[in-house]
Amino acid sequence: MIALSGVTKRYPGGFEALKQATLAVAEGEMVCLLGHSGAGKSTLLKLIAGIERPTRGTVVVNGQNVGTLRARAIPYLRRNFGLVFQDHKLLFDRSVFDNVMLPLNILGYDRREAARRVRAALDKVGLLAHEKAMPITMSGGEQQRLCIARAIVHRPSILLADEPTGNLDAAYAAEIGELFRSFNQVGATVVIATHDTQLVDNLAPRLVVLASGRIGAEPADAA
Amino acid sequence: MKVWLGQQARAFGGICARLARFPLSTLFNVAVLGIALALPAALYVGLVNLQRAAGAATPEPQLSVFLARDASRADVKEVESRLGKHAAVVAVRYVSREQAFEEMKRATGMAGLAEGLGGNPLPDAFVVDARDTDPGALERLRAEIAGWPKVAFVQLDTEWAQRLDAVLRLGRVAVLLLATLLAFALVAVTFNTIRLQILTQRDEIEIATLIGATPGFIRRPFLYYGTLLGLLGGLAGCALVWVVVTVLNAALIDLSYLYGARWELRYLNAADAASVLLFAAGLGWLGAWLSVARHIAESRSR
Numbered sequence: 001m002i003a004l005s006g007v008t009k010r011y012p013g014g015f016e017a018l019k020q021a022t023l024a025v026a027e028g029e030m031v032c033l034l035g036h037s038g039a040g041k042s043t044l045l046k047l048i049a050g051i052e053r054p055t056r057g058t059v060v061v062n063g064q065n066v067g068t069l070r071a072r073a074i075p076y077l078r079r080n081f082g083l084v085f086q087d088h089k090l091l092f093d094r095s096v097f098d099n100v101m102l103p104l105n106i107l108g109y110d111r112r113e114a115a116r117r118v119r120a121a122l123d124k125v126g127l128l129a130h131e132k133a134m135p136i137t138m139s140g141g142e143q144q145r146l147c148i149a150r151a152i153v154h155r156p157s158i159l160l161a162d163e164p165t166g167n168l169d170a171a172y173a174a175e176i177g178e179l180f181r182s183f184n185q186v187g188a189t190v191v192i193a194t195h196d197t198q199l200v201d202n203l204a205p206r207l208v209v210l211a212s213g214r215i216g217a218e219p220a221d222a223a
Numbered sequence: 224m225k226v227w228l229g230q231q232a233r234a235f236g237g238i239c240a241r242l243a244r245f246p247l248s249t250l251f252n253v254a255v256l257g258i259a260l261a262l263p264a265a266l267y268v269g270l271v272n273l274q275r276a277a278g279a280a281t282p283e284p285q286l287s288v289f290l291a292r293d294a295s296r297a298d299v300k301e302v303e304s305r306l307g308k309h310a311a312v313v314a315v316r317y318v319s320r321e322q323a324f325e326e327m328k329r330a331t332g333m334a335g336l337a338e339g340l341g342g343n344p345l346p347d348a349f350v351v352d353a354r355d356t357d358p359g360a361l362e363r364l365r366a367e368i369a370g371w372p373k374v375a376f377v378q379l380d381t382e383w384a385q386r387l388d389a390v391l392r393l394g395r396v397a398v399l400l401l402a403t404l405l406a407f408a409l410v411a412v413t414f415n416t417i418r419l420q421i422l423t424q425r426d427e428i429e430i431a432t433l434i435g436a437t438p439g440f441i442r443r444p445f446l447y448y449g450t451l452l453g454l455l456g457g458l459a460g461c462a463l464v465w466v467v468v469t470v471l472n473a474a475l476i477d478l479s480y481l482y483g484a485r486w487e488l489r490y491l492n493a494a495d496a497a498s499v500l501l502f503a504a505g506l507g508w509l510g511a512w513l514s515v516a517r518h519i520a521e522s523r524s525r
Contacts, residue, residue, distance in 0.1 A: 072437075075432075083433060085433075089433070091427055103434050105230070105233065106435055108230050110229065111229070
């Protein structure tokens with residue numbers, strides 16, 4: 001489903017965020033990219049989503065070579081993904097409901113069907129009661145869950161999450177971990193970049209360790 | 224198709240809501256566009272009215288053909304028959320030099336002068352009614368007759384009409400130049416307005432792009448915005464012209480009353496108004512398109 005081979009990403013200025021990274025993620029798998037900040041986790045996710053292009057090597061998603069994809073094909077690639085951003089990237093001038101509606105608007109869903117799905121997604125993350133609220137009035141944990149609701153509302157086959165429990169306390173983090181697990185259980189491929197070992201302990205996924213741009217040995221015993 | 228229509232409707236609805244949410248800035252934008260459009264439109268209406276007035280005032284197109292002093296009776300007959308047979312000539316009236324001299328003597332104040340001349344200085348002449356009123360055709364006819372033997376001089380009695388026509392032509396060029404200039408202004412205004420709008424919605428554009436929006440999806444609301452601005456500006460321009468003509472007409476009624484006539488300026492007709500609207504909407508669209516294209520190119524290169 002996702003295959004990176006020999007991927008190097010060098011940013012302008014010469015910094016190499018990833019060095020010769022090779023990784024394969026099968027369909028329906030849950031993978032955690034573990035590493036300190038600056039280890040290249042975000043870069044790896046960005047390469048998969050076609051937000052960055054590899055300097056060397058190939059990134060293949062669903063049989064498509066992301067690195068050489070034409071600009072006009074990128075939007076259609078991205079529709080396979082649900083993206084959970086470290087900084088949430090919510091629209092603060094829109095209500096909770098409209099924030100989650102955005103992906104469905106882009107896909108051109110029928111209004112009634114879209115509203116149904118938005119409520120289902122909000123219900124799943126426990127924010128249904130807040131649908132008319134503005135994101136600015138919500139706590140960090142609620143904003144994070146809102147971001148997850150937006151990522152899953154169009155039922156993507158791949159969920160990419162960058163530090164989803166970034167600045168949350170343990171209780172919230174566990175809650176969000178459960179969300180990912182349930183999403184993975186219905187068949188979605190989930191890739192989570194995190195440095196939160198507690199989350200990893202809860203989820204017991206396949207672990208991929210990143211250290212200064214290199215993919216290290218995968219610990220045999222994750223739990 | 225249904226999806227496409229739904230997305231169009233949603234983009235359009237969103238823009239209408241946005242315009243209504245900021246009525247003051249919408250009003251000012253529309254006013255700027257309206258004034259920019261009203262200038263050439265008003266000039267155009269002025270020209271149309273001038274042309275109409277000129278058309279009403281032009282008498283039958285006449286040429287005076289003066290023969291050479293030494294033209295004989297036979298020469299006169301020759302010229303008369305040639306004029307009579309000419310396709311562009313409706314009627315020919317012969318004015319002999321004696322007849323013209325008598326008329327001159329009869330004219331008040333000229334009697335003494337005629338006595339003092341000690342002979343008849345006038346040539347034989349024809350007054351020719353031409354079929355065509357078009358200044359160009361008249362001029363060609365004049366030149367042709369002037370080239371005939373024994374014809375000394377041909378005067379076009381509608382020379383002033385020709386001059387007016389030249390002035391009107393100049394006016395049309397001026398309208399065209401002004402319109403071109405203001406078309407640039409219109410594109411620039413929408414470009415900047417949309418650019419500002421894009422900057423306030425930069426996050427939204429970024430996020431939408433990240434979660435799979437096509438450039439078309441990003442562009443759509445802004446294209447509607449630009450087109451709608453242009454259209455509203457066009458309406459404002461037409462309204463301005465209407466107001467100007469109405470005010471001038473009120474003043475003209477008093478003036479024309481003094482002259483015992485009824486003068487009235489014509490308004491912009493439906494076809495012209497429609498083309499102003501279409502033109503404005505098109506330019507608004509263009510400005511928006513350029514603005515979004517620039518933003519997309521910028522964010523890609525980043």
